[in-house]
Amino acid sequence: MTRAIWRGGISFGLVYVPVQIYPATTTRHTSFSLLDKHSIDPIGYRQINKRTGKEVARENIVRGFEYEKGKYVVLDDDEIRAANPESTQTVDILAFVDASEISFLYLDTPYYLVPERRGEKTYALLRDALSSTGRIGIASVVLHSKQHLAALVAAGGMLALDTLRWSDEVRPLDGLRLPDERASKTGVTARELDMAKKLIDDMTTAWNPDDYHDTFHDKILALVDRKIREGKTREVGTIEASAAPSTRQTAEIVDLSELLRRSLGRRNAKGGESAGDETGPAELSSPRSKRRATSSVRRSSQRTTSPRSRRA
Known part of the structure; x- marks a missing residue:
């Protein structure tokens, strides 16, 4: 298990549960490096002025907020830091709602919550109370200097925190062509x-995440492994496409x-x-x-x- 990324507590009413937050997921990208075809040298990232095409020195780069198309307000680092939310190291529960009311559209990133020493009893109390009532805690928390809305949920024998998208981050249905509900x-x-x-x-069957795999990632790794074993570590190859399914x-x-x-x-x-x-x-x-x-x-x-x- 990776190290805790955050130590603090859960606060609801007068109750405080000391906890640690651990990442609950790992990001796996099937990524490719950009290389020079002739020398196999890596192609690096350059900071280019999009209008002139000229490279810009790092000390001449500032942050700007686009308030209208092509119009910006420049903000310095001190101004941005002053606007950052205060990191209180607390999962502050604002309300409780029925679990069925949270749409999957709002779910973002899950985290594990693990009790600190001497916090096991209150941790278990909150976990069991949420589980028995079918409720979810709606909370505010600051992670990585960014404020998040989050859902505190009982997940089996543990508590989990799932950051939520803000309401204006979920696009409205206006303009989408949907069948009538009648x-x-x-x-x-x-x-x-x-x-x-x-x-x-x-x-319908039991949910088992191990039954499903990223087949593209698996095939790429198998192809890379085969090329390494064949000594083809510098050659540019193509991936044979699977036979297309017959159509009628x-x-x-x-x-x-x-x-x-x-x-x-x-x-x-x-x-x-x-x-x-x-x-x-x-x-x-x-x-x-x-x-x-x-x-x-x-x-x-x-x-x-x-x-x-x-x-x-």
Whole structure:
């Protein structure tokens, strides 16, 4: 486990829980360095004036806030530091809300909260109280000299802090083309909705994050490893693209009901029933069977989705 990035406490009412904050995630980028093709020398970053194309010395670079297009207010480092929020080393809980009220759109970065010595009892009290009530603490906290809104949650046997986006950081839905929430306006029938629910139920499985992988990252690492073993550490190579999945004309599926029926039929066939049986999906208890069926449904969806609908 990495070292704690912050030591302080959680404050709500007159209760104070001394805690340490640890990063809960690790960032993994499939990054590539820019190189000179001929010498394989790294290509460095240069500070260039975007208008003149000339390099600017570091001492001649200042910070500016663009208040209108092309118009700036210059701020010096002392002015910026004075505006920074005071680091109080406290997760100050402002309110409690029902867990279901927090949209996934607002979730940002998670952190682990670990109790300091002699703080175990109050830590456990807050954790158990949140867990039993189904509530989340909405808090203010300063991390890395930046003020954050955050959600304090009970996550199994521990407390976690998830920074939240501010309300103006989540774009409004204005201007987005969305189907009407009334079924009578979308043309969705009760039968189609029932089949969709059955398909969702049949594809439902326990969440296991280890079942999912960044395949692009894995393939790049495998390619790099192979080139190293072959002594091809300076050659410029290409990655062979995977064979594109076969496609069919979209006219083959006449409507949404037919697509749902075929999706359920495919799952019935994998469960040992005939594809033409419309009595409902077979019970699939095996996660492997569910994953195979998920791939079938995805392929079916790809065959019946036009480029225009994918862009919508």
